[in-house]
Amino acid sequence: MNIGVPKEIKNNENRVAMAPSGVLSLTKSGHQIFIETNAGLGSGFTDEQYEDAGATIVSSAKEAWGQDMVMKVKEPLPEEYDYFHEGQILFTYLHLAAEPELTKELVDKQVTAIAYETVQLANNTLPLLTPMSEVAGKMASQIGAQFLEKTKGGKGILLSGIPGVRRSKITIIGGGVVGTNAAKIAVGLGADVTLIDLNPERLRQLDDIFGFSINTMMSNPMNISVALAESDLVIGAVLIPGAKAPKLVTEEMVKNMSDGSVIVDVAIDQGGIFETSDHVTTHDNPTYTKHGVLHYSVANMPGAVPRTSTIGLTNVTVPYALQLANQGVVAACQNNEPLLKGVNTWKGFVTHSAVAAAHGLEYVDPHTLLEA
Numbered sequence: 001m002n003i004g005v006p007k008e009i010k011n012n013e014n015r016v017a018m019a020p021s022g023v024l025s026l027t028k029s030g031h032q033i034f035i036e037t038n039a040g041l042g043s044g045f046t047d048e049q050y051e052d053a054g055a056t057i058v059s060s061a062k063e064a065w066g067q068d069m070v071m072k073v074k075e076p077l078p079e080e081y082d083y084f085h086e087g088q089i090l091f092t093y094l095h096l097a098a099e100p101e102l103t104k105e106l107v108d109k110q111v112t113a114i115a116y117e118t119v120q121l122a123n124n125t126l127p128l129l130t131p132m133s134e135v136a137g138k139m140a141s142q143i144g145a146q147f148l149e150k151t152k153g154g155k156g157i158l159l160s161g162i163p164g165v166r167r168s169k170i171t172i173i174g175g176g177v178v179g180t181n182a183a184k185i186a187v188g189l190g191a192d193v194t195l196i197d198l199n200p201e202r203l204r205q206l207d208d209i210f211g212f213s214i215n216t217m218m219s220n221p222m223n224i225s226v227a228l229a230e231s232d233l234v235i236g237a238v239l240i241p242g243a244k245a246p247k248l249v250t251e252e253m254v255k256n257m258s259d260g261s262v263i264v265d266v267a268i269d270q271g272g273i274f275e276t277s278d279h280v281t282t283h284d285n286p287t288y289t290k291h292g293v294l295h296y297s298v299a300n301m302p303g304a305v306p307r308t309s310t311i312g313l314t315n316v317t318v319p320y321a322l323q324l325a326n327q328g329v330v331a332a333c334q335n336n337e338p339l340l341k342g343v344n345t346w347k348g349f350v351t352h353s354a355v356a357a358a359h360g361l362e363y364v365d366p367h368t369l370l371e372a
């Protein structure tokens with residue numbers, strides 16, 4: 001199969017869909033990889049390194065997009081929609097529940113769009129989201145610490161406190177991959193950490209992992225409200241796979257936080273969990289203030305640490321890319337139910353139930369299309 005890798009064009013998105021190690025794995029299996037020139041530079045990979053691994057360097061995005069399968073990192077932006085065509089396989093993060101126009105384009109142009117973030121194993125974990133959630137979770141606490149500094153607009157406090165001065169309070173809503181990794185860094189930085197989740201079993205696991213170094217709380221409006229009123233930093237880390245994020249934090253709760261507190265809404269890629277995180281921000285201009293509280297809502301946080309992130313992403317996506325390239329999309333999905341769960345649009349239909357529900361569109365079970 002011919003596979004194209006365009007250069008990412010989102011603000012400060014320095015990742016690329018594939019490190020040279022991934023190119024080598026695919027070319028060794030007989031596939032041809034077309035990398036847009038300089039696509040890897042932001043992650044520290046040169047065109048020469050890709051050529052050494054067997055790739056062909058192409059000079060335009062159009063050539064990279066013109067292949068049987070296109071692998072990317074972020075969802076296509078409107079200036080890329082013209083490259084879509086019937087039967088094209090697009091394998092990337094899509095977050096379609098928060099992207100009505102992109103969903104419509106993919107359906108209308110009959111693209112087979114496979115979203116990394118909804119490939120789901122039988123134990124409900126999301127293997128192609130996990131490494132980027134590990135990165136974003138770890139970054140969330142670092143970023144929170146940074147924006148709590150006075151010169152960055154925060155209230156001017158140190159997460160760990162000092163002898164005689166209290167530690168900062170951090171509340172993390174959602175105790176999955178992002179939440180756990182945010183907690184690891186927050187605990188390491190000496191903060192007083194509370195993790196909130198809806199799943200009692202997950203709260204037990206978190207208690208086993210962290211012992212007495214964190215507090216755990218059941219997710220409900222009362223607990224969230226109480227925890228937020230006392231928090232210096234709140235991290236949004238909830239996910240219902242494929243669906244728009246639930247708005248668990250009301251505007252009133254944010255108003256009750258003290259001035260100079262910080263919100264990092266990692267779940268913004270699925271629409272965000274704060275009523276006040278009503279728009280996505282960029283690495284160039286990452287925060288805005290509402291009710292005296294700094295909001296950070298960058299939807300491509302791992303783009304700031306592209307070397308780590310590109311290698312982490314390649315590690316998990318390439319085995320699936322190999323299956324798609326070796327077997328074709330139908331056989332690969334027949335043989336791999338987790339991959340089928342990643343198929344969000346196919347043959348002009350929305351094939352993920354949560355995406356269809358988010359936009360009020362008809363849902364077609366992808367199993368029925370496998371037979372057709």
Ligand SMILES: NC(=O)C1=CN([C@@H]2O[C@H](COP(=O)(O)OP(=O)(O)OC[C@H]3O[C@@H](n4cnc5c(N)ncnc54)[C@H](O)[C@@H]3O)[C@@H](O)[C@H]2O)C=CC1
Pocket residue numbers: 117129130132133136173174175176177178179196197198199202219237238239240246248265266267268269270298299300301302
């Ligand atoms: N902004 C960015 O750059 C990035 C954003 N993300 C996003 O971060 C979000 C979280 O991802 P993961 O941690 O990997 O998901 P995950 O599936 O590992 O964890 C989600 C957690 O939310 C919990 N949850 C569900 N409903 C809840 C509720 N009502 N109250 C409290 N907890 C609830 C679940 O029990 C689960 O523990 C996703 O939207 C993901 O796409 C991930 C990486 C980068």
Ligand SMILES: CC(=O)C(=O)O
Pocket residue numbers: 074093117129132133269299300301302303
């Ligand atoms: C998960 C995601 O959207 C990202 O890594 O940018």
